[in-house]
Amino acid sequence: MGVGEVNGVGVCKSPIIIVPEPLYHCLRRLGMAQPGNNMELLKTIKDEWAVISTTPFTFLILAALMFAAAYFIARWRYTAILDQAKAKQETLAERLHLRSEQTESYREKAAKYDEMLAEVVDSGAAELRDKALKLVGDIREFVGRFQRLERSNADDRFFDAAHIGKDFQRDLQWERHTRAMINNTLERNDEYDRRFKTETIILRDELRSRLPDYKPDDNLRFTYENPTNFFGFNFVADDLEKMAKLL
Structure with missing residues (x-):
């Protein structure tokens, strides 16, 4: 089905539908009003025109x-x-x-x-020595506190293991004590990093710069950064105390 012109009016070539002129010009602008084109829109209108015209x-x-x-x-x-x-x-x-x-x-x-x-x-020599010794005292108090806590946890674990009869109960208690030990270790290391790490490194470097003949233990040169256990914490305290007393 195509679209053509009759007396200047755009009409559908089908005898059933007459397309008004404004719609015809619109279709021409869209390229749909040329003879021979596929007129899907007009086909749809034709198929549904009876329904549209009645309602x-x-x-x-x-x-x-x-x-x-x-x-x-x-x-x-x-x-x-x-x-x-x-x-x-x-x-x-x-x-x-x-x-x-x-x-x-x-x-x-x-x-x-x-x-x-x-x-x-x-700071002068006396002031630097006092700073170092005060820090040493704080570190040893810190170490002693966590050692007491660890011994208390170990005693509780031994007591529970000796008095619990069933295997699964022993396993639960062991797991509880293990978690407590891990948490204490994490808390201890975090407190060292927060309270002591920066100051110990600064004091160590300054003390060594003033004690050129001092020979530190090279096997433990990284202990200040990561002590990890009580042996490392005590080494830091002992090393600082030794250098402070040599000033």
């Missing part, structure tokens, strides 16, 4: 509902896209804020380190 009001209502449905679907779709973009933007803002806080924290730590370093470097 135009219903057709308009259905068309309006379809348009409204398409509008709300498009709105929902683009609203979801906008919400995703907004969520990404908020996430990025949170990351930037966190990065800013981390940068500020690092800046504060660096400032404290510089302040501590300047205080140690500028």
